[in-house]
Amino acid sequence: MAQRGSDDKTEHPSGVPQLTVCVVAYNSGPTLRTCLERLGAQTFRDFEAIVIDNASPDPGDVAIAAEFPWARLIRNTENLGFTGAGNQGAREGRGRWYVLLNPDAYAEPDWLETLVAAAGRHPRVRSFTSRQMVAEQPGVLDGLGDVMSITGIPYRGGYLNRDEGQACEGEVFSPCGAAMMIDRALFLRLGGFDEDFFCYGEDVDLGYRLQLAGEPTLLVPDAVIHHVGSASTGGAKSEFAVFHGSRNRFWVLFKNTPWPLMPLVVPLHLAVLVFVYLKRDNRPHIRLILRAVKAAFVGAPKIFRTRREVQKLRRASIGQIAGAMTWNPKDLSGRRPVIRPLRAGR
Known part of the structure; x- marks a missing residue:
């Protein structure tokens, strides 16, 4: 080569x-x-x-x-x-x-x-x-950009879905x-x-x-990589991945969600997490997840101090932030990609 x-x-x-x-x-x-x-x-x-x-x-x-x-x-x-x-x-x-x-x-x-x-x-x-493909499963998506749901739960768009070649260039x-x-x-x-x-x-x-x-992210579907995933951390269900993923989801929400959206996002976030964490395949990790939630709240004061600096840089309106999320629960449950046309002037 x-x-x-x-x-x-x-x-x-x-x-x-x-x-x-x-x-x-x-x-x-x-x-x-x-x-x-x-x-x-x-x-x-x-x-x-x-x-x-x-x-x-x-x-x-x-x-x-x-x-x-x-x-x-x-x-x-x-x-x-x-x-x-x-x-x-x-x-x-x-x-x-x-x-x-x-x-x-x-x-x-x-x-x-x-x-x-x-x-x-x-x-x-x-x-x-x-465009990310699963390295060991031809034709299966690893992701088409990341999606944020109105519940404050992010996910990789299209993860483990079949790649039907329908993805177009657009904002994620x-x-x-x-x-x-x-x-x-x-x-x-x-x-x-x-x-x-x-x-x-x-x-x-x-x-x-x-x-x-106010800075968009563009999905370029013709730019393709093949991803093994979590190869350095023991897999997506390793203790390391579960702890850091669970803790950091709270920190993303605490740090970035504009205040007018907080009363909507936080209760939805907690409700979805309870539902997800009580699923059978997550039950073996329940103690670890609770430890991660505790760590998220212990670290929250520092994250909220960082939040002040982040929000000072905000140029997008509340409507634009809400519009960049998905409000469709089927998108989250099916890990469906959410790709929007690039807004005018970009």
């Missing part, structure tokens, strides 16, 4: 790469090798690659990254979480655009080229997300951090990922802040 050479002088015609692609690795193992092989085979070449080893106990990640000398390797001495390492990559990068790619996400050869082309068609849009609530592209200056101006989240829900939190700031 063709790979980018470290001595390729044609990579950055302007002397500065157009894109910075960051891969955050933690006990990623063989998926990291495949990820970087696919990244090295991209048709779009004007990018720099940064691999951040997040203090993986397994030395294999460093050894694998060393096989790709065109990628800059940063070795952290402590695990900063996806949030901390993701922010680190943005600070270290030089590209106008900041691209995040999970180490268990395998890009089609034209993935970057397609994202860059979309940015060229829509010069006022500064956040983009990809939030990019998915597994395969997204954002204006790096905008990312940094908004504060990047909230490092209190550590992992899980940080991309929805960022997407919510983009919504509040």
Whole structure:
């Protein structure tokens, strides 16, 4: 497989790469090798690659990254979480655009080229997300951008649904951090990922802040990656994933929901969570979930302090925020994608 050479002088015609692609690795193992092989085979070449080893106990990640000398390797001495390492990559990068790619996400050869082309068609849009397919299940969606329901429950649109090829380019609530592209200056101006989240829900939190700031996220369905999912954290039902996912959903709500929507969203949020948590497949995790809920409320004072700064940056109206959510309960229960036409002027 063709790979980018470290001595390729044609990579950055302007002397500065157009894109910075960051891969955050933690006990990623063989998926990291495949990820970087696919990244090295991209048709779009004007990018720099940064691999951040997040203090993986397994030395294999460093050894694998060393096989790709065109990628800059940063070795952290402590695990900063996806949030901390993701922010680190943005600070270290030089590209106008900041691209995040999970180490268990395998890009089609034209993935970057397609994202860059979309940015060229829509010069006022500064956040983009990809069509994600389940790596081990051909024809099954891993996601078409993230959706926020009026219950305050976010979900990945189309997750585990059959891909019927019907997705069109349009606005979604939030990019998915597994395969997204954002204006790096905008990312940094908004504060990047909230490092209190550590992992899980940080991309929805960022997407919510983009919504509040009046910045749309565009789904580019022809930009395709194949995603294993939760390869570094033991799976979607691991204790780590359940705890952080459950806690962080509350924090997304506390931090971002405008006050006029709070009296509606909070009761719906609690009602849906009780219903979901009492399902048979969640019962083994009930003690862990209750611990996560407790942690969410213990950490709430700090989140509400952060909220004040977030709301100061709000440019969108309450109606625009409510309109960016889905009010249809069937969307949430069926994890249906919600893609809206790009608003005029964007």
